[in-house]
Amino acid sequence: MKFIPSQLVYFFQDRRAQRNLHSLIRFILLLCFFIAVYSVLFHILMEMEGQYHSWITGFYWTLTVMSTLGFGDITFTSDIGKLFSLCVLMSGIVFLLVMLPFTFIQFFYAPFLEAQTKSRAARELPEETSGHLIIIGSDIVALSLATLVQQYNYPYCILVNEVNHALDLVDQGYKAVVGDSDNAETYRRLRTDQAVMVVALSDDMKNTNAAYTIREVSADVQVVTNADSEESVDILQLAGSSHVFQFMRMLGEILARRTLGTGTRxxxxxxxxxxxxxxAPAADTPFVGRSVKESGLRSATNMNLVGLWERGRLVPARPETVITSRSIMILAGTDEQLEAYDAYVGEAPPMEAPVLILGGGRVGQAAAQVLSQRNVDYKIVEKNPELIQNDTHYVLGSASDIGVLKAAGIDNAPSVFVTTHNDDLNIYLTIYCRRLRPDIHIISRATLDRNVSVMHKAGADLVMSYATMAANTIINLLSPGKVLTLTEGLNIFQVEVGPSLAGKTLAESNVRAETGCNIIAVSRGEEMEVNPDPKRPLDKGAALLVIGAAENEQRFLDRYGV
Structure with missing residues (x-):
């Protein structure tokens, strides 16, 4: 009941509702006119028959006949009176039983229900709102970002321009508001001058308009935008963007950095x-066949082995875990410790064949540029002639054609990147490459988070989600070092030491056994202790850097989060 006044206010302020209400009032006035005329004619005809009744009786008779109740206590005896009764009865059926319900529903009840529904979609934030994040757009990156900020308890809202779209998001559990992204009044209602950041995730032109409009409201708020093209970066900065990212390019660069065997271990x-x-691949190292405890890694390099990748599956580095030739070790350490690791295991064998990139779009080309900078040879398979550049690195044809793959070097390639924008095609190509080369290292791109596990099952060694990568980039602007995605499903995240851990040592806390996460560093002010002493007590308020899979991260936050 407490929401009815706000719904009525919204209803009466709507112009269409006002027009409908005027139409309903006109119909009711017309109905009242007929009732009044029928009552006057009732008195005239009754007097002609020698019957006399009050005006109240006249209205009473008119309404009972028009509503078809017809009590029969007052009747005409003449034919003209009975004919008049029939006219009143028929018009009553039309007006009261047909037109009145239809008009009421059409012009009042249905619009009121619509207004009631629309009132669920907020159009402004409370005046006291501050320190919040405003997300413009509702693509996969926006929803992934909203999910992540909910996990870390940041206040936020998603701005969309359609009420029904906002209601869909509200039903899905998101905080959505309705407004036009090119209207300064929208940002005033969203308290943009008190926000910590605005993120625009539409196309380049809409992002430019939004950034310029936001600067009319606030000159200080951080504005983060995505640029699809290289040419838009400068324009978005001129429009007022604090940070401009090319997330597609970033994804390609991250994929390329996952190439193994580029001259270092x-x-x-x-x-x-x-x-x-x-x-670090375990193959051709002294660790193969040994358990983590027997490997001697920490004594040789003073560095921790925090986990093992086994075909997309994170295996905790427990003392009894055996390192196999197919394992990819996840190491945490300083530059000096990693150099000590390289010296300990010896120089990596050079690549004898080019890396294969399936897809020559923005992601594939960005990956190729990073490989070129690292002096790693590559081949790009692309079926669109418009994306083919005139050099020897491109192979024209479909990646699903075995002849094209063999011409590109699938038989000898150490790694293959699957970078198309279609998840279904990426899964298809992953299965195909795995069947052709069971030993090849496959790194795949995922657009939708729900397809990550499917790609792992299809045979991908590593999968990077475009949405998660972009969302984590923005989270790190909100809180630097808060979260770092190593691969889809494996994060490093930062959390303060709370009462449940304060005063305990790492050995006493038993974090790994209870949550599946590893504490890889402790930050005390400017000092960061990498691979911390397990016997040193944790200080309240210190920052922990923790590594774990997504489900383990949530378990850790639920148990130890401040």
Whole structure:
């Protein structure tokens, strides 16, 4: 009941509702006119028959006849009176039983229900709202970002321009508001001057308009935009964007950095301050066939082995876990420790064949540029002639054609990147490449998060989600070092030491056994202790860097989050 006044206010402020209400009032006035005329004619005809009744009786008779109740206590005896009764009865059927319900539903009840529904979609935020994130757009990146900020308890809202779309998002559990992204009044209602950040995830032209409009309202709020084309970066910055990202390009660069065997034994895939996270293939190293405890890695390099990748599956690095030739070790350490690791295991064998890239779009071309900078040879398979450049790195044809793949070097390629924008095609190509080369290292791109597990099952060694990568990039702007995605489903995240961990040592906390996560560093102010001493007590308020799979991360936050 407490929402009815707000719904009525919204209803009466709507112009279409006002027009409908005027139509309903006109119909009711017309109905009242007929009732009044019939009552006057009732008195005239009754007096002609010698019957006399009050005006109240006249209205009473008119309404009972028009509504077909017909009590029969007052009747005409003449034919003209009976004919008049029939006219009143028939018009009553038309007006009261047909037109009145239809008009009421059409012009009042249905619009009111619509207004009631629309009132669920907010159009502004409370005046006291501050420190919130505004997301413009509702694509997969926007929804992934909204899910992530909910997990880390950031206040946010998603701005869309259609009420029905906003209601769909509300029904899915998101906080959506309705408004036009090119209207300054929208950003005033969303308290943009008190927001911590606005993220625009539409196309380049809409993002430019939004950024310029936002600057009319607030000169200080951070504005983050996505640029589809290289040419749009400068324009978006001129329009007022604080940060401009080319997420497609970033994804290609991240995929390329996952190439193994580029002259060093390790491959850095992420860094936070002086802490590096690296992947290292176990093949051709002294660790193969040994357990983590027997490997002697920590004594030789003072570095932790925090996990093992086994064909897309994260295996916790427990003391008894055996390292196989197919394992990819996840190492956490400083630059010096990683150099010590390379010296300990010896130089990696050089690549004897080009890396294969399936798809020559923005992601594939960005990956190729990184490989070129690392002096790694590559071949791009692309079936669209317009994307083919005039050099020897391109092979024209379909990646599903075995002849094209063999011409590109599938038989000898150490790695293959599957980079098309179609998840169904990526799954198809992953299965195909795995059947052709059971030993090849497959890295695949996923557009939708729900397809990540399917790609792993199809045979991909590593999968990177476009949506998750972009969302985590924005989260790290909100809180630097908060989360770093190593691969889809494996994150490094930062959390403060709360009461449940304060004063305990890592050995006493038993974090790994209870949550499946590893604490790889402790940050105390400017000092970061990488691979911390398990016997040193944790100080309340210190920052922990924790690595774990997505489900383990949630388990850790539920148990130890501040």
């Amino acid at each position: 390790h491959n850095v895939i992420g860094s936070i301050k002086n802490l590096n996270i690296a992947e």
